[in-house]
Amino acid sequence: MVACYHGFGNVVALLSRCSFLDVNQQDKDGNTALMLAAQAGHVPLVSLLVNYYAGLDLERRDQRGLTALMKAAIRDRSECVAALLMAGADLTAVDPVRGKTALEWAVLTDSFDTVWRIRQLLRRPQVEQLSQHYQPEWPALAGLVAQAQAQAAPSLLERLQGTLSLPFGQSPQEGGVLDHLVTLTTSLASPFLTTACHTLCPDHPPTLGTRSKSVPELLVQAKPQSYGASMSGPSSLAISAAQDGEEEAGGGLGQAGNR
Incomplete structure (x- = not known):
């Protein structure tokens, strides 16, 4: 718990090899190591816990009935919230006192980054690119090409406006679960990203709110x-x-x- 609170990633990674460690142990306030890391904003530690600690309880509650997802949402730890949701945290769970979900707690505490992050993930809740049935193509490309071919030649004024204006292209798959995984691992983002590797679970790609197995499992x-x-x-x-x-x-x- 102390290592998760202070952000000692090497200690947390080393303790993952200890088979006698209870990762769900709680302190006097009911906080677990995952809660302390999530509310402190230590994204690498949250990823270590959910990926390398088998038997981690994502829905364990403190004395106030708050889960790690709720505590991270209250503190506006948007990336920790995304990591917890990708690990299978329940977004529909409510606390017993106020009866609010993590998203409602984020709205109540003005955690705007967390609210935006959750809504972006809900728009694209599955990484279909990691499925063996995914076809690496851009569905909107044919329509955009037909639209461009149907348009007449641009006028001189339109050419001048296009030259002086800066294009800010929008990714056709902006946001969502895939962008979270890519940004977390490579710090890159591309709408045309596909994978050339074989995953261990090709029929069950990472999905928002679905409990994924840890690396040891x-x-x-x-x-x-x-x-x-x-x-x-x-x-x-x-x-x-x-x-x-x-x-x-x-x-x-x-x-x-x-x-």
């Missing part, structure tokens, strides 16, 4: 599959090689016997 899930694949490959090769060797040896013995 994913590694445990993928280890038997990779182990079985590695065992099946060499074993079949060894069997075929052994059979070929036996045939050659048998042929040699037969020839020697005939001789």
